[in-house]
Amino acid sequence: MNKDLFKDKSYLNNSIPYIYGLCDYELLVKKSISIERFLDISKKYNIKLIQYRDKKNNINIQKNNIEYIKKNCSIPIIINDKLELLKYCDGIHLGQEDLRNISKNIFNNLDYTSVFKILRKKYPDKIVGLSTHNELEILDANEYDLDYIGLGSYRKTNTKNNVSIIKDNASYLAKISKHIVCLIGGVRLNDKVKNINYNVIGSNLLENN
Secondary structure (H helix, E strand, C coil): CCHHHHCCHHHCCCCCCEEEEEEEHHHHHHCCCCHHHHHHHHHHCCCCEEEEECCCCCHHHHHHHHHHHHHHCCCCEEEECCHHHHHHCCEEEECHHHHHHHHHHCCCCCCHHHHHHHHHHHCCCCEEEEEECCHHHHHHHCCCCCCEEEECCCCCCCCCCCCCCCHHHHHHHHHCCCCEEEECCCCCCCCCCCCCCEEEECHHHHCCC
16 A cells, blocks of 8 residues: 555646446446446546445445455555454545544544544554535645545535535635645536546446446
């Protein structure tokens, strides 16, 4: 796993964002695509990161799927929100609600800055990302020990309801982040947004494949 992916913005060509693939298990089932096929697609598009998202299976099945992915590709694997699976992955991506739950239920209502300090101390070699949706959340995230932020939702999606769409403001919002910025939510392969370093792509990655 290579954390150099997130150390410095200067080497990134913002006109051609890297691809951060979203391996959403429910979406794969819906489209009748196996994890093996997803990995073939990942290689085809030179994906730099894979986020494994699974709201369907129990923890043991998720662990087995993660181990299969790691065994069959060299791409860093990020787990979506499940801290108990972090030891099997290269990093974790948290949503704002996930962060609130972890702070309340695991860290006894510690402030978020302290939560990330503890995570970094306990898992020094893991990638840590956080979803953001507006200027305030980005400014807060600037104070956290993160490797990147997810910024969205760029477009309306079928997976999440009642989300704010930031399409017209995405470039500005990305610019105020001190962290690497990964665009999330309805992102397509041909999207090129100024100040965005990674496009996080789910369903569009699977179309015509």
